[in-house]
Amino acid sequence: NAGVTQTPKFQVLKTGQSMTLQCAQDMNHNSMYWYRQDPGMGLRLIYYSASEGTTDKGEVPNGYNVSRLNKREFSLRLESAAPSQTSVYFCASSEALFGNQPQHFGDGTRLSIL
Amino acid sequence: GEDVEQSLFLSVREGDSSVINCTYTDSSSTYLYWYKQEPGAGLQLLTYIFSNMDMKQDQRLTVLLNKKDKHLSLRIADTQTGDSAIYFCAETRFNGSSNTGKLIFGQGTTLQVKP
Numbered sequence: 312n313a314g315v316t317q318t319p320k321f322q323v324l325k326t327g328q329s330m331t332l333q334c335a336q337d338m339n340h341n342s343m344y345w346y347r348q349d350p351g352m353g354l355r356l357i358y359y360s361a362s363e364g365t366t367d368k369g370e371v372p373n374g375y376n377v378s379r380l381n382k383r384e385f386s387l388r389l390e391s392a393a394p395s396q397t398s399v400y401f402c403a404s405s406e407a408l409f410g411n412q413p414q415h416f417g418d419g420t421r422l423s424i425l
Numbered sequence: 426g427e428d429v430e431q432s433l434f435l436s437v438r439e440g441d442s443s444v445i446n447c448t449y450t451d452s453s454s455t456y457l458y459w460y461k462q463e464p465g466a467g468l469q470l471l472t473y474i475f476s477n478m479d480m481k482q483d484q485r486l487t488v489l490l491n492k493k494d495k496h497l498s499l500r501i502a503d504t505q506t507g508d509s510a511i512y513f514c515a516e517t518r519f520n521g522s523s524n525t526g527k528l529i530f531g532q533g534t535t536l537q538v539k540p
Contacts, residue, residue: 351433353429353530354468355530359527369527413458414470414528416460416468418465418467419466
């Protein structure tokens with residue numbers, strides 16, 4: 312039972328480099344999310360996808376783009392990485408958008424921008 | 426304000442009860458969640474409570490909801506060293522006009538359990 316799988320687990324980038332974080336879920340969930348976690352700030356929503364074919368901005372979308380490739384996969388792209396994007400990134404999925412369906416999280420990608 | 430507030434740190438002795446508190450802001454929140462995060466891992470859903478409930482019990486976990494004060498608590502009975510982790514509360518905040526919502530997390534409470 313894989314649940315939500317994120318790759319890579321760790322990455323170090325130089326300022327200005329680009330990178331795509333991958334996320335896949337095998338629970339047939341409709342909705343998927345990308346969060347970032349910074350010390351003392353909890354989790355903040357970057358982008359979400361209510362269903363296949365749709366994406367919407369969350370609280371902190373600047374500097375990121377997303378693609379909902381199919382029902383299983385939701386990727387997050389940093390076009391030109393900045394030190395302020397050093398964070399732990401979590402992907403999550405749920406059966407329906409927010410509401411009473413809990414979100415299931417991956418183990419995170421730890422990203423450092425030098 | 427927009428924030429969901431939690432105290433940052435709690436230390437208890439093994440076998441004692443732990444109570445982690447949270448205050449939220451949106452009186453229309455329908456679901457409130459407790460997540461647990463162990464070091465190097467993602468968030469694991471512990472339990473949730475619907476806003477028309479006052480209490481929910483699940484084995485060693487008891488969730489209390491005071492809607493008047495917008496206060497949520499998580500009580501862990503007989504706390505074990507394996508309970509050491511960061512605990513996040515989260516509220517679902519809906520936008521009625523657009524029929525969308527978002528999950529707002531607190532900063533997390535680090536629970537330290539001493540043997």
